[in-house]
Amino acid sequence: MKTYTIGEAAKALNLTPYTLRYYDKEGLLPFVERTSGGTRFFKESDLDALRIIECLKMTGMPIKEIKTFIDWCSDGDATLQERFNMFQERKAAVEAQMQELMQTMRVIEHKCEYYQAALDAGTEAIHHDKQIAKALAH
Amino acid sequence: MKTYTIGEAAKALNLTPYTLRYYDKEGLLPFVERTSGGTRFFKESDLDALRIIECLKMTGMPIKEIKTFIDWCSDGDATLQERFNMFQERKAAVEAQMQELMQTMRVIEHKCEYYQAALDAGTEAIHHDKQIAKALAH
DNA sequence: CTAATCCCTAGAGTCAACTCTAAGTCAACC
DNA sequence: GGTTGACTTAGAGTTGACTCTAGGGATTAG
Incomplete structure (x- = not known):
């Protein structure tokens, strides 16, 4: 399954690597994995999740509230x-x-x-x- | 003709007096007059102009570009x-x-x-x- | 093997648009 | 005439969302 470096993911989403690292720092990307060397790699599903995040941003939702949603996703059915x-x-x-x-x-x-x-x-x-x-x- | 203090104008436009003073400082309100004591008074037409400014903001236009437009308005038919x-x-x-x-x-x-x-x-x-x-x- | 080009972090800087503070002035009521 | 509350300014502070810098580390091309 194809994966993407932060630069490739940024290009695919029309964002910058800075922005993706910022999102990660803010807790929006707990699902993004790393290589043993510490380098992030983005899966296709991660890009899809980021598209949802961009969609929520479009509705005027601030990053902190999007984080709450991501946390809920991690918490499961409850x-x-x-x-x-x-x-x-x-x-x-x-x-x-x-x-x-x-x-x-x-x-x-x-x-x-x-x-x-x-x-x-x-x-x-x-x-x-x-x-x-x-x-x-x- | 009725006029409004900055507080009344702010209430009518659902803004704060701070915001109106900020707009004035940025050159968006060259048409707002003052009393001899220096207090701003807003005419009905000033509120209408501010509604246009709010409308331009709604389109995503930054304050500096709105100022350019206001300057053009002052420049007349040219x-x-x-x-x-x-x-x-x-x-x-x-x-x-x-x-x-x-x-x-x-x-x-x-x-x-x-x-x-x-x-x-x-x-x-x-x-x-x-x-x-x-x-x-x- | 080394040069180029990515990647990493922590933390500082930027920008727009307010938002507020301090110190003072003005206007209306008692 | 004094108090209250809204007005004034200059300038500092805040917020959100990036955006970049410095100082390293990893990976690929020749």
């Missing part, structure tokens, strides 16, 4: 409920983020139209207010 | 094209974020199902692999 709850919370967090992003998108699109019209007219004055704050607010 | 381009880029950034978030959502939902099944069975063993990394990766 923590199934906690882990389920955590993913339910992550799901709610992502849904909230998507709502916020959609609201943001509406504002940005409105601004695109605002500036398109201003460009066509050659001046922002068509939007009737030259005060910076008011122009920004439109 | 910078209309730059501002239009910036909003187009922000739109693309939000679209990319939404794609990423949807991908994240798929993974999270899969994990919710995984843990629901494990809870129903009373053990994660139904997913055939007790190694932490592999269980994480499923």
Whole structure:
């Protein structure tokens, strides 16, 4: 079964070796094994686990909370409920983020139209207010 | 026309007075006026401008780039094209974020199902692999 | 066998975005 | 007019997540 050095794993995940060592130091990678010489080697399943970690980061979860989850994983079936709850919370967090992003998108699109019209007219004055704050607010 | 103290403005925007002073120090609020005594007062249009700033932050834009935009606003019509381009880029950034978030959502939902099944069975063993990394990766 | 290029650790440094402290000023109420 | 509480500044401190340095050790190519 193919394994990866820290540099190869970093490249595969689009991270740096520094970041992977940092994650390991923070306790996120208890499953990564070492050679007798002390060099880490990453298995395919380790990369998959790291992809989950990256996914949790995407939801805005801080490293310390991800560590709690990893610890639960090590603790086995006794923590199934906690882990389920955590993913339910992550799901709610992502849904909230998507709502916020959609609201943001509406504002940005409105601004695109605002500036398109201003460009066509050659001046922002068509939007009737030259005060910076008011122009920004439109 | 109603105006707001820094504390009132902060409350209205769900920020702290510290944050508003920090934004001002970074040059994001050149439009906020002061009383003769030096106290800031925020107009309704200033709050609207701050809502745009918060919107830009939501897109992942750093404070320094937001400052560039505010400077363009102060520069008038000569910078209309730059501002239009910036909003187009922000739109693309939000679209990319939404794609990423949807991908994240798929993974999270899969994990919710995984843990629901494990809870129903009373053990994660139904997913055939007790190694932490592999269980994480499923 | 040696040079190059990875790997290791501990710990320091960086960066963004706040967040707070200290020392003082201003405004409203009693 | 004095107390209270919110305002002001400059500048220091915090937090999270890296990112790098120094000083070594291991592994591969010639």
